[in-house]
Amino acid sequence: MRPLLVLGSINADLYIGSDRQLLGRGSRLGSFVVKEVYRRFRDRDFLSATIDSLLTWNRWWERARLVDGFLRLGSHPYPPKVGHWEETNSVGALKGSLFEAALDNSPMYDDVDWDDRTHTQE
Numbered sequence: 001m002r003p004l005l006v007l008g009s010i011n012a013d014l015y016i017g018s019d020r021q022l023l024g025r026g027s028r029l030g031s032f033v034v035k036e037v038y039r040r041f042r043d044r045d046f047l048s049a050t051i052d053s054l055l056t057w058n059r060w061w062e063r064a065r066l067v068d069g070f071l072r073l074g075s076h077p078y079p080p081k082v083g084h085w086e087e088t089n090s091v092g093a094l095k096g097s098l099f100e101a102a103l104d105n106s107p108m109y110d111d112v113d114w115d116d117r118t119h120t121q122e
């Protein structure tokens with residue numbers, strides 16, 4: 001059986017999949033998975049083994065996306081590393097923040113404003 005989630009030393013340099021996407025959506029999913037695993041198995045050793053990494057993962061969200069008291073979806077720019085199209089066409093832009101939402105093609109984001117100063121949605 002393959003593990004659904006592996007938590008190790010997690011920091012702001014963690015990326016999901018082959019694309020360089022920051023932690024935003026993963027931290028919420030990770031929290032849900034840890035909660036559900038604990039709810040099902042009541043394994044305190046599991047919580048002890050994951051809590052520090054999970055807290056670090058979730059605290060990234062607040063450090064990187066809290067603007068004027070609101071958590072905002074965003075995408076901070078970085079120099080391209082892999083040469084993937086998304087690195088030069090969506091990172092640091094509204095399109096990149098839609099990937100963070102995990103609702104890339106949702107019409108609810110069609111009229112969202114972008115803040116170039118904070119690299120977040122308004």
